[in-house]
Amino acid sequence: MYVYILTNTTKTVLYIGVTNDLVCRLYEHSQSRGDTGKFTGRYQTDLLVYFENCPDATQAIAREKQLKGWTRSKKDALITAFNPEWQCIDLETWQG
Known part of the structure; x- marks a missing residue:
């Protein structure tokens, strides 16, 4: 399971x-980009900047x-520690 931002x-x-x-x-x-119902x-939030793997759904x-x-500042710090430039993460090439 993954948690992502x-x-x-x-x-x-x-x-x-x-x-x-x-x-x-x-x-x-x-x-769903541009779908105002979601x-x-x-807000056109479709750029992955953070993720973590969790052992199970719970x-x-x-x-x-x-x-x-x-x-927000704590979330920003978490993302920056993981992905300093806040680059959109490509899961196929991400070296983390």
Whole structure:
């Protein structure tokens, strides 16, 4: 299971989610771009800037809730420690 954070091109909005298939979920987010009925579509948050692997769904959901409760500055620090330039992560080439 994965917990992940997406942002938009201006890095003004963060979206935190959980999934068991990160590649598939990122594709789904990219397909909703511009769909105002969905958060990621409305704010065009389809750039992966952070992810972590969790052993199971229970821990992934708990971590997602924890991150959602953090301040923006704490989330920014987490992303920066993992991905200093906030580059969009390509899972096929990411060296982390």
